[in-house]
Amino acid sequence: MIEVCHLVKRYGKFTAVDDLSFQIPDGCVFGFVGPNGAGKTTTMRIMAGLLRQDGGEILYDGREMTTDSRFLKETVGYMPDFFGVYDNLKVKEYMDFFAGTYAIPYRDRPALIGDLLELVDLTQKEDAYVDSLSRGMKQRLCLARSLIHDPKLLILDEPASGLDPRARVEMKEILKALGDMGKTILISSHILPELAEMCGRIGIIDHGKMVTQGTVAEILHRMTKKRIFRLKVLDQTEQAAKVASEFSLVTDLVEGEKELRFGLDGEAAAQAQLLRAMIEQNVPVTEFREMEGNLEEIFMAVTGGEEEA
């Protein structure tokens, strides 16, 4: 169990991380969500031993990590949001170099490197020069690199940023596989729906503070106060809006192009009643359904809409 307790980091008068606390159970994939400057990267850099915190502690199974750099480095595998690669080095040489930095015996390296390259689907590229790889391949290679010492905790800062859709899917599949392997993973991303699919727990951070955390279901339940509906029409949007606005249980009505979005305070009977009213007023309804709450909406709500670019 990773416990981040009352973490504080200041840069002069600016407080980047402000009394931040959260826990990650063993084997859990924890999604770390927040807008730019929220303190995600600062928190991750502290956890990776790249920054010294001004207050608080980070415990792994009750043992303070930040004061024991050897233990921290053995425990954590870190993949930064931006990173470079070495020129004139082949993929397997790159992996061998990092195996050396963790003092992994020479005899164990070929098998280990082979397994990791297979995991990230780079076996075919083991003799390619690292700087010739695509962005997505470099991200996967960096992920394999961060696993070279079999860390208990993986810290991945925006692993899918800058990737094309195909590369994102590949990265997501690898992360799912790692989650299935029982790795404890802290992952930040602004691709919220993807995080929702992948993460057992989510923490939303803003202005250095944890706004909310829990399982995806818990957060959805906590944050979604009312049921949201979408009604699509063939035409007569104005007539549909008029009918909806006259319905007493409808709230927060938003009129779009050939569609309405609104909250409905009633149960299934109210739903049926509203639909009947629409039909009776000859509104050509093509779709009427409850929208599933998603992290994107929650994120926008709790952070005031400052989504990351």
Place this chain on the structure above:
Amino acid sequence: MINPIIKREVQTSLRTWKLFFSIFLYVAMLLLVTWIFLDMQLSQAVYGGFSPASVRYLYGILAGVQMVFVYLAVPSLTAGSISGEREKQTLDILLTTKMRPFSIVFGKLAAGVGLVFLMLLSALPVYAALYYFGGIPIGYLLGATGFAIVSAIFVGAISVFFSCLYQRTMIAMLLTYLFCALLLFGTAGGYLVYYIQVMNQATATMQAQPSHAVFYVLFALNPGAGFAEILVRLFQNMTLNQVFASGLSNGVMGNVPIWVVNVISELAASVGLLSLAARRINPLRRR
């Protein structure tokens, strides 16, 4: 287990033509100097006979070229050691590994100096030619290379230190050149001023003598002094201190050759600079 940084740097350096071309140019330059010098000497031998003693001058020239080469090449090979990692955004990843910051800076220094070491070794056959003509004891031939290697370590440590201190490789390199110029010429200029002052005083009072302490303090980290002494010993069989301090040998340090002081103090300073550099890149250091 080999320091992985040394292994990687050597691996990538040997992969390009630059290193081989640099070695070729360096050895070719030394051979050219040797050839011109010997050609001039042998043409004069028709009239006066070839003097093996004249080879000493060639030795002085070659050793001088070697020292200049060290001072020019080492900063260019090591100034980007840490700043280059920062520029390439690879330093953070390196710092999260189990490598200690000292191992990282040591690996960088060893890799850079190692390449210079390789070039100096490549030049040994040229020195062997001097030995063939006679006039130079083998100790001097190896000594000049050994002294150049120690100087390379020292200059490299300065360069790695500045590389840790500054984000930009170019700034680190310029500061290394400036710092080395200060060590070479600044201390020599300082001692010259002091020496003239003492000599003027001596003329007036008939008592004043240059202090050994000032000599050693100023020249302890000036590799030019040690190099000059090697040449002085070859030609005059004297230490540099004896030349400057009028042959005085009083005091504890009086007879200690400055090249010995240079070697010890430069190696000690190199360890100190590397420790400071390691502290500088350690993200968890207490400020």
